[in-house]
Amino acid sequence: MEIACIIVAAGRGTRAGGDVPKQWRHLHGRRVADWTVAAFREHGRIDRVVLVLHPDDLGQARGFRDVLIAAGGATRDASVLAGLEALAGDPPDLVLIHDVARPLVGPAVIDRVIDALEHSAGAAPALAVTDALWMGDGGRVAGTQDRTGLYRAQTPQGFRYGAILAAHRTHPGGAADDVEVARHAGLDVAIVEGDEANMKITGPADFARAEKLMQNAMGDAMDIRVGQGYDVHAFEPGEACIICGVPVPHDKKLKGHSDADVGMHALTDAIYGALAEGDIGQHFPPSDPQWKGAASDIFLAHAIELARSKGFELANCDVTLICERPKIGPHAGAMRAELARIMAVDAERVSVKATTSERLGFTGREEGIASMAVATLVKA
Numbered sequence: 609m610e611i612a613c614i615i616v617a618a619g620r621g622t623r624a625g626g627d628v629p630k631q632w633r634h635l636h637g638r639r640v641a642d643w644t645v646a647a648f649r650e651h652g653r654i655d656r657v658v659l660v661l662h663p664d665d666l667g668q669a670r671g672f673r674d675v676l677i678a679a680g681g682a683t684r685d686a687s688v689l690a691g692l693e694a695l696a697g698d699p700p701d702l703v704l705i706h707d708v709a710r711p712l713v714g715p716a717v718i719d720r721v722i723d724a725l726e727h728s729a730g731a732a733p734a735l736a737v738t739d740a741l742w743m744g745d746g747g748r749v750a751g752t753q754d755r756t757g758l759y760r761a762q763t764p765q766g767f768r769y770g771a772i773l774a775a776h777r778t779h780p781g782g783a784a785d786d787v788e789v790a791r792h793a794g795l796d797v798a799i800v801e802g803d804e805a806n807m808k809i810t811g812p813a814d815f816a817r818a819e820k821l822m823q824n825a826m827g828d829a830m831d832i833r834v835g836q837g838y839d840v841h842a843f844e845p846g847e848a849c850i851i852c853g854v855p856v857p858h859d860k861k862l863k864g865h866s867d868a869d870v871g872m873h874a875l876t877d878a879i880y881g882a883l884a885e886g887d888i889g890q891h892f893p894p895s896d897p898q899w900k901g902a903a904s905d906i907f908l909a910h911a912i913e914l915a916r917s918k919g920f921e922l923a924n925c926d927v928t929l930i931c932e933r934p935k936i937g938p939h940a941g942a943m944r945a946e947l948a949r950i951m952a953v954d955a956e957r958v959s960v961k962a963t964t965s966e967r968l969g970f971t972g973r974e975e976g977i978a979s980m981a982v983a984t985l986v987k988a
């Protein structure tokens with residue numbers, strides 16, 4: 609049974625406000641979209657993830673690995689249809705459709721939806737309404753509404769792929785969700801238990817609520833790991849050194865099998881160290897010709913993905929570069945930003961600093977650069 613997930617992320621988040629659409633704002637150190645994508649990529653039963661982006665946001669696609677990107681439409685249902693069409697060439701058996709704005713979706717809700725699809729053409733999580741319901745008019749109560757049998761709908765909403773594709777293709781548009789589209793096409797939809805934590809970030813105040821829920825989820829079973837890394841590369845004739853992903857003009861370059869990015873190598877080793885997963889040489893042997901001249905972001909991205917696959921997030925990292933020259937200070941901000949981009953974390957969690965060795969030893973003689981790094985990983 610092949611299962612795909614479509615995450616719709618092409619909305620503009622007008623009700624949430626802010627300088628950027630809500631899916632690109634940070635929550636507990638990562639973008640909302642990163643949390644949502646990770647919830648499905650790290651769920652063992654989902655084979656493929658499609659992320660539907662607004663055409664103006666397609667540049668964000670490079671921040672996601674092993675995710676199929678589709679361009680969304682002007683409405684939520686147009687974006688869902690774009691995601692479904694992106695799978696049509698190689699159709700899955702089942703598809704789950706989820707709002708990017710629900711980053712706190714947990715594995716149990718996803719499992720309940722998938723399990724219900726064994727016996728139903730559609731299944732979706734919901735919570736029974738427990739508050740009294742009123743009609744309002746001009747700030748006054750104008751009537752009451754019986755809440756019996758009423759539910760608050762959540763996502764992911766799951767369906768047999770062929771049936772929901774056909775339903776969306778023929779729907780006139782304007783549906784609030786995919787259950788409405790499915791029911792319009794005569795499909796039966798089962799209700800499974802939702803989760804209060806699976807809230808949708810809609811208004812400005814929802815960020816604070818989501819942050820609190822995220823902190824609770826992280827704090828429940830705190831598992832903290834610390835790792836250190838150390839690396840050295842010698843100079844050779846050249847015009848620039850690549851350090852923490854940033855080309856720094858110099859009258860020498862660093863010598864190595866890859867791009868010799870001494871800072872990024874130390875940080876990568878710190879992450880492997882925190883995971884007790886050996887070191888960079890074990891994962892990317894220098895004897896292997898495919899890593900010759902490789903950009904070191906591959907190594908760092910691998911280490912952080914390994915951490916995430918084990919349920920860890922980077923709490924912070926600190927890289928120290930030891931050299932007389934080139935001067936690191938003017939480039940430290942760009943280095944932090946680049947390391948943060950590769951690891952998909954907030955730059956505020958990434959430190960890059962430098963020191964000299966007071967002209968002592970090999971760094972003092974300007975024969976090369978040394979780097980030390982520390983990384984802290986936290987498991988939710």
Ligand SMILES: Nc1ccn([C@@H]2O[C@H](COP(=O)(O)OP(=O)(O)OP(=O)(O)O)[C@@H](O)[C@H]2O)c(=O)n1
Nearest residue numbers: 616617618619620621622623682683687708709
């Ligand atoms: N044209 C659209 C509109 C919405 N969505 C997605 O549908 C989900 C639910 O929509 P909502 O919370 O309303 O998000 P926005 O449309 O972004 O918010 P707003 O209505 O406040 O602008 C979100 O994941 C949103 O990105 C989409 O993919 N394409």
Ligand SMILES: C[C@](O)(CO)[C@H](O)COP(=O)(O)O
Nearest residue numbers: 707761762763784785786808
């Ligand atoms: C699909 C949905 O999340 C179900 O609750 C919701 O209807 C979509 O968001 P919107 O605020 O209604 O656009």
